[in-house]
Amino acid sequence: MDLQVLRSFQAVAEGVTVTEAAAAAHITQPALSRALNRLEREVGAELLQRVGRVLQLTPAGRVFKEHVDAVLDSYDRGRRAVAEVVDPDAGVVSLAFLHTLGTWLVPRLVTGFRQRFAAVRFELHQADENGLAEHLLDATADLIITGKDPGHPLITWRRLLVEPLWLAVPARHRLAQRRRVRLAEVSGEQFIVLKPGYGLRSVTETLCRQAGFSPLVGFEGEEVETLRGLVASGLGVSLIPAAPDAAAAPETNPELPVRYLRLTDVQAVRDIGIARLASRTLPPATRRFVDHALSATAAQV
Template sequence: MDLQVLRSFQAVAEGRTVTEAAADAHITQPALSRALNRLETEVGAELLQRVGRVLRLTPAGRVFKEYVDAVLDSYDRGRRAVAEVVDPDAGMVSLAFLHTLGTWLVPKLVTGFSHDFPGARFELHQADENGLAQHLLDSSADLIITSKDPAHPLITWRRLLVEPLWLAVPARHRLAQRRRVRLAEVSQDHFIVLKSGYGLRSITETLCRQAGFSPLVAFEGEEVETLRGLVAAGLGVSLIPVSPGAATAPETNPDLPIRYLEVTDVHGARDIGIAWLASRTLPPAPRRFIEHAVRVTAVPEGAEGTGA
């Protein structure tokens, strides 16, 4: 059984046309069709059936694909492990992370690691909180950087840092001239939040409950910059993550008339950590990246907290 045929079967099963899969494999479409037919003969069942103009998995095909995915993943990881034995300073780090960490933490970690190990390569994925754990469980990522412990029996999580959360209000808001605020003071304001499934959404709801109210959600977004923009437009307030170490309110973008207020009645912060599958032996590059992330984010001895 040819691994390339399995890859082509996998591609077609995931939505590629036979023509596209054949082009990927650098063979003709009729040649790939014959190869897929031979695969079905070897397996002893019809794996794909035509529905309109596309091929869909049969029940037998769905079962077979699970094993094909596992075989190809194991083979690719084996090749990768051998390559890293041959060249220990190279290797691949497959990393998934929260959207909100793509603006400061992940670039910082990746840049520093690449400086120390210029032969290393990265495969990066963004996801919401729920999707991050799945990246580990289906082996599409070695590591995840997340805002909370996934609390999954198969996943090991290590805290890296604490990220402050500040209350963003429009520049014309009644509290805009303040430096600090109790979250309870905006219990009647409209809140702008991320959609359900994002870690920042659940943390916002938790902090509001701790302050004695449920947030009045006016708008939902998918990016923190969207939250900032809607706050600037005067449509509500929002809890915004801030790079740790900021001892004062974040700098205000002159194009976004926003004021940031420190929250005093609840612990306005979230944990940021790195996680991996407990049962999996990580290749050298991801193991080194964990060590790098822990070292870079370590609070210096004598440092005064995290800024919030």
């Protein structure tokens, strides 16, 4: 059984066409079709069936794919481990992180790390709060950077920093000239929030409850930058981290299209931490990245 055939089977099972999978494998489409047919004969069951113009997994194919995923993941990890024995300063760090951290924290940590270990490569994945734990559990990432402790018995979490959240209002909002407000002062306004499942959404709902109300949701999005743009357009208010261009004191910059106000009636912060599977031995490069992340954020905890 050829590993490349297993990779092609995996790709087709995940929605890639046979033509695209053949091109990725640098073989012809008929050659890949024959290879997939041989794979089915070896396994002793039909793995893929045509539904309309696409191939879909059969029940036997779904079972087989779970084992193929595990085999290929183990093989790739083995290659990485050997590569790091040969060259301890190289390796691959597989990291998944919250969407909201992709604009500042993750680029900062990765850039700082690569200044010391330039040969290390990164495999980066974005997900919401719920999807991050799955990246660890299904072995598609060695580390996750998340907004809270996943609370899973197999996952070990360590705090990196405490991130302040601000009430973002449009520049012409009635409160825009203030620096500090109570969250309760906007209890009757529309909130621009992330969709359920995102950590920032649950933090927003919790803080609003602490302030004595439930947020009136006007829009649900998937990116903080989208929330920021809708706030700037006057469509509502939002609880979000300050924009990178707001610098260290966002409430003092009158030129921003969004004003960031400090909240006085609730503790508007969220924990940011790094997590791994407790039972998994991390490769050297990944262990070094954990140490770097903890060191680089130590002053912000």
